Amino acid sequence: MGIQTAMDRVVEAPSIIEALRAADDLAFEAGRDPSVRTLRVLSAALGGADDIAALASVHALAEMHDEEAGRLLVSLLSDHRAFVREHAAWSLAQGLPRTAAVARLIGMVAAGGFSGMLAQHTLEKWSAGAGELLAVALEAALTGHRETGARSRLVETLGLVRQTVATRPLRRIALDDAEPIRVREAAIAALGQREANAGVVADLEDLLATGGPVGDVARLALIDLEPPHATGTVRGGLTVAQLFLHADIDPTLSSAGAGDNGGIATLLVRLGNALAVPSGEAAPSSDESPAVERVLTMSRGSVAQASIDLLDVAGTASGHVYGHVPLGSQPTPSAAAWPLRVTARRGIRRLLRAAGQVDVLHLRMADVGSLAAADVARELGIPTVFTVAPDPHSVIQSMDRSGALTREGFGAADLKEHFWFRIRLVQSLAGSASHTVLFPRPDLARDMRELVGIDIGSHQERHTVVAEGVDLEVVDRSVAQAQRAIAGDTPAPDGFADLAALLDQLEPARRELPLIVSVGRLHRVKGMATLVESWAGSALSERANLLVIGGDLDAPSLDEREQLDLIEAAVPTPERAARGLVIAGHRPNDVTARWLAAARFGMPGRAAPGGVYACASIKEEFGIALLEAMATGLVVVAPDGGGPATYVDHGDTGFLAATWDRERLVEAMTAALDRAGGADDGVAERAREVVSSRFTIQAMARALAPVYSTVASMEEELVRAAGLPA
Structure with missing residues (x-):
């Protein structure tokens, strides 16, 4: 198309996402025609006010492989704009x-x-x-x-x-x-x-x-x-490795909701348990493919714990085993963990080698863990499965639509959020994966094509849509415990006394109101501060109290501190008892499930029945906490894009809203309270039925097991065809 046409497409793109995708064509054209004219076009854009065009030019220079272009790229390491210096350092790796x-x-x-x-x-x-x-x-x-x-x-x-x-x-x-x-x-x-x-x-x-x-x-x-050496254990089943390095993952989920210990940490524990099949038991898949016999879940931990784990991993032949990657003495938020790339790579390599046989490595996030793990997988010859989601694409789109992100301010935002790098990482991980897994979305094919640039219609056999799932047994048990405790038939289960103590701090008149509950990490993408601000600044605060579950209140991370400061500005701590705000901090997963049940049924003298669940995330690729709330029988409020739109029946089991728009968020929460407080027409039963029929962790395991088996079989065929050692 020519360099000028390619640059015009970047500059004139109607959205930021489209401009970022057009930057790929600009780089291709620069590599195809490394001429003086190309250098002039790129140099002119470098000095303009359009940050996206400037950064696109940086990456295009790297594709020219021309001496003059190389000198210009080196000079950009001294540019007065920090975001240009950063992209220049990145781009130089191409030459x-x-x-x-x-x-x-x-x-x-x-x-x-x-x-x-x-x-x-x-x-x-x-x-x-x-x-x-x-x-x-x-x-x-x-x-x-x-x-x-x-x-x-x-x-x-x-x-x-x-x-x-x-x-x-x-x-x-x-x-x-x-x-x-x-x-x-x-x-x-x-x-x-x-x-x-x-x-x-x-x-x-x-x-x-x-x-x-x-x-x-x-x-x-x-x-x-x-x-490297084999474990000496001969097994017929598969070993699948999975990881999320920004959480302290343990079988009890004791830190769920603290720091980055969000839904993904809960999911990996439940999924690993559902997938791992000891010898002699039935596989979660219905076909003749080998069962997943062992699951290795990797997360962060201490150096001392890492040494202990290696023996456990090497000696475990079946079941769900945990390994920890030492990433420093203090937990680092995911957004700030990129400098730990080398440390993460060493720890992941160590665990995978200790496992002896790893048939598939499942990557899920465009983060430093996946960046490091992909390197190790290439080195060790382990095929990967990658769960592709339009992240950060959806966030960029939402911020673009709301006006919070502009072309002129993109560089400063990218310096903080690393949007460009994360988009390229998604492309790289998807391109090198043997198979990709996708979340259900209302317009999945269109979104993947327009946001991510992946045509899932091509080679359909390499793409599988898999919904996430929840452990319905935990939810049902919590609902039953809450009902019995509220009726006075049994002593209160663990966690009820803590909730009662928190609600007792509210002024007496407020204890007659229902609860709006939200569960999740205290992170700007999760919108917790936005939720509090929207509730506090509207008539909603007179209709319901707000209970926020999540975050480490004693030692908050930088992300948590940011959200807590915004919440403090909206509702200062001394005013919370009178205004009905409860910030509970993180709780174990099973305790949180009981609190959700209490919000539905109420707690006499402390909370009225008819509570609702609200998720104010900028984007939610699927929404484990939302599914758990629906399984509990709560009417929910959810983002109107991504996964929730595939399972929330708007106007019945919940309400979908543009959560970045506070007015619409308030309208949705108001409607949810009206729905929950109306006549009992079986909405709770319908919500649970949606989850039980389509979104259990067992169903997720049954969908993934054949994917892993197929990938492992394909890899074996490649090894045989190439005549290489396994």
């Missing part, structure tokens, strides 16, 4: 090493953050052909940086240089008692990725003997040096 860029890239690594991760990734790619140059440059940089964080990042990057020239300084730093522990740990971990020569092994054994944090890291490094 050959450029000596003029090394110092500035190393400086970005030292500074840290997402930009530092991108710069480190570029240096890692360059190290294959310029390892000695990079090792010398990194050693020189270490002499000028004394801050612990910067030094640890530089040492970690030095560890990515595979040439032997990097081994000597890594050994020296690892053994240097004068170095901060964090810096030494980076060097020790890097030694685990070197060749296992006698000197490296001896150093690590000496460090192991010292004990403490250094000894724990040395133990993992020694494990990393060991050659």
Whole structure:
């Protein structure tokens, strides 16, 4: 189409999503015609006010593979706009090493953050052909940086240089008692990725003997040096690995709702239990394909826990086993976890190697965990399944429509949210996956084509639509317990006393009102602050109290702190008892289920019956908490796009709304209260029937098991056809 036409499409695109997709064509045209004219068109856009056109030009320059374009791209590392510098560091990875860029890239690594991760990734790619140059440059940089964080990042990057020239300084730093522990740990971990020569092994054994944090890291490094070996267990079933690194996942779901421990953490526990089939039991699939015999769920954890897990993973032949990836002493929110790419990659590789046999790796999020895991899967030859969702595409679309995101302000937003990188990561993960799984949506084919750029009509055998599911047994048990406790037939179950104490803090007149309940992470995408602001600023606050379940109130993350501050501004803490706001913090999953039941049936003297559930998320790809609320019998309010629109019967079992519009959100919640407080026409039974017939965790397991079996069989056929060792 020509470079000018391609640029016109970027500039004139009617939406931000379409402009981002047009940027791919611009890059293609620049690579096809690396001429002086192309360079002029891109240079002009770089200086304009349209951030998207400017960033599209950065990536187009990287495709030109032209000396003048390369020099311009290097010069952008010094641009006055931070978002341009960041994309330049990322784009440079597409070409050959450029000596003029090394110092500035190393400086970005030292500074840290997402930009530092991108710069480190570029240096890692360059190290294959310029390892000695990079090792010398990194050693020189270490002499000028004394801050612990910067030094640890530089040492970690030095560890990515595979040439032997990097081994000597890594050994020296690892053994240097004068170095901060964090810096030494980076060097020790890097030694685990070197060749296992006698000197490296001896150093690590000496460090192991010292004990403490250094000894724990040395133990993992020694494990990393060991050659991969089979577990010795012969199994007929499949092993499926899954992960979500931004949560503390445990079988009891004790931290559900804290930090990033949202619906995905609950889902992985329930799904792993439903999938794993011990030998001799029936598989969740109805065909003749091999059953999933073992599920490995990976999440974050401590260094000490990681060592213990390796023995458990290696020794478990069937069932659901958990492994933890050490990501630092303090939990890091998902949006800020990108700099942990190298650490995550090492921990994931370690667990997958310990498992001995992994037939399929299921990736679900466009996050640092999936980024790292995809690298490991390629290295170990493990086929992947990827759950494709229009995220962050849906968020960008919602913000674009509401005016919260503009072309002129895109760069600043991208610097914070990493929209461009995450979109490209979705494309990469989907493109390399052996099979993709999709959530049901009202216009699935159109949305995937227009938002994500994937034509699911092509090679339909590689795409499967799978709805998420909930554990109906947990919900039904909680409903029954709540009914008996409210009737006074049995003592209150666990968690009821806590809810009663929270509601007792409200002024007496407010205890005669029903509850609006919302469950989820305290994150801006989940819209918790928006929900509070909408409720508090409307007549709704006179009709119902608002109960928000989720978040770590004692040690909030940065994302949680942001939401809590906004909530505090809307309803200050001293006013909450009088105005009816209850911020409960995170609760175990089964306790939350009982609280939802209490909202439906009421608690005499504390809450009236006829409560509702409200989800104010900017986007909700499917909505586990919404399904649990419907299974409980609550009328729900949900976003009008994505998965909820496929199961919420608008006007009956719930109400769909543009949740980013506060007026519409209030209207939907008002309608839901009217519906819940009206005559009992069986709405609760219909809501539960929707869930029980289509959205149980067992149904999800039955849908996924054949997908895993097919992928594993296809991989075996590829190995045989290629004549390669398995």
